[in-house]
Amino acid sequence: MFHNSTMKYFFTNCILIWVSCSSFSLVYAQSDQFKVVLDPGHGGRDPGNVQNGYYEKNITLSISKKIKTLLSKEPDVAVYLTRDKDVAIDLDARGPFANKIGADVFVSIHCDAHDSNAYGAGTFVLGLHRADKNLNVVKRENAVIYREEGYTENYSKFNSDAIGVSVIQEENLNQSIQLAYKVQNSLVKKASRRDRKVKQAGFVVLYGTIMPSVLIEVGFLSNPNEGAFLNSSEGQYKIAEAIAAALVAYKNEFFMNTVSFEVPSKESSTYYQIQLAASDRKLLENDPFFKGLKPIYRDEGSGVIRYFYGRTNSSQTAQELLNLARNKGFKDAFIAETNE
Numbered sequence: 001m002f003h004n005s006t007m008k009y010f011f012t013n014c015i016l017i018w019v020s021c022s023s024f025s026l027v028y029a030q031s032d033q034f035k036v037v038l039d040p041g042h043g044g045r046d047p048g049n050v051q052n053g054y055y056e057k058n059i060t061l062s063i064s065k066k067i068k069t070l071l072s073k074e075p076d077v078a079v080y081l082t083r084d085k086d087v088a089i090d091l092d093a094r095g096p097f098a099n100k101i102g103a104d105v106f107v108s109i110h111c112d113a114h115d116s117n118a119y120g121a122g123t124f125v126l127g128l129h130r131a132d133k134n135l136n137v138v139k140r141e142n143a144v145i146y147r148e149e150g151y152t153e154n155y156s157k158f159n160s161d162a163i164g165v166s167v168i169q170e171e172n173l174n175q176s177i178q179l180a181y182k183v184q185n186s187l188v189k190k191a192s193r194r195d196r197k198v199k200q201a202g203f204v205v206l207y208g209t210i211m212p213s214v215l216i217e218v219g220f221l222s223n224p225n226e227g228a229f230l231n232s233s234e235g236q237y238k239i240a241e242a243i244a245a246a247l248v249a250y251k252n253e254f255f256m257n258t259v260s261f262e263v264p265s266k267e268s269s270t271y272y273q274i275q276l277a278a279s280d281r282k283l284l285e286n287d288p289f290f291k292g293l294k295p296i297y298r299d300e301g302s303g304v305i306r307y308f309y310g311r312t313n314s315s316q317t318a319q320e321l322l323n324l325a326r327n328k329g330f331k332d333a334f335i336a337e338t339n340e
């Protein structure tokens with residue numbers, strides 16, 4: 001750990017010296033792809049809701065595939081599915097799949113059912129709520145864990161009545177809510193769904209992710225009209241279009257990386273950096289916490305560790321870097337000026 005960071009610091013200094021001695025510039029631009037993991041609910045031996053002859057597991061897979069096709073037209077978006085066929089995947093394996101890929105967002109897709117004539121779409125983020133009005137849908141979506149082998153060991157930390165929120169999901173909650181509102185508004189406006197709002201609930205599948213995550217109940221299979229709509233190719237396409245549009249809007253707002261800048265030469269007496277955070281936690285440069293911002297500098301001088309993004313001579317560029325950092329969710333970020 002120590003060795004690593006020492007090496008990194010050494011390496012950074014080498015780059016700066018090299019820049020100052022050459023006519024080339026080291027230019028940083030954020031160019032990583034926006035990675036989306038779509039999670040078609042249920043599958044295999046777990047059909048999810050079965051109502052009026054409609055199978056949740058088939059509809060969620062079909063919608064997910066349509067979203068993937070739509071998003072494949074976006075050059076800076078990469079889409080991954082937790083399953084692309086009718087197979088069972090444990091709830092607690094879906095989040096880690098997204099973590100391993102380094103996904104920027106995780107979107108779990110489901111269909112609801114109720115013994116009333118209820119209809120409409122709702123979008124959920126992970127919440128700490130106990131026994132509230134969302135508990136029925138939580139119990140239904142979490143129910144599969146009781147049918148999995150060895151569930152007592154795997155899910156002993158989960159309890160539908162009082163699910164905890166991981167520290168990381170808590171940090172991501174603002175971004176999850178931003179994403180949830182975009183999805184929900186799009187389902188209402190573009191797919192003409194009745195608005196069942198953005199809500200918080202304790203879904204196991206969202207617990208294991210380390211990025212902004214939402215679970216969408218696209219509609220009710222138990223409602224004859226909505227069930228037929230969701231089971232139709234046209235209906236699935238409308239839902240897919242609405243979700244894809246929301247993901248693109250979210251990407252454009254939080255991940256469009258339009259600032260490129262040159263790292264100043266070592267002799268520069270004044271430069272600007274964006275302070276993102278101060279913490280006693282030691283994070284690596286590529287930690288998801290930094291949301292892909294590069295380069296990240298760490299200052300361990302004063303007890304707490306301060307984390308900075310970027311380095312530039314230009315106050316105008318510094319302002320652009322600050323805007324980008326704030327758009328990515330670092331609301332308290334500010335420009336720090338250094339004179340050496």
Ligand SMILES: [Zn+2]
Pocket residue numbers: 041042048049056109110111141
């Ligand atoms: Zn479901």
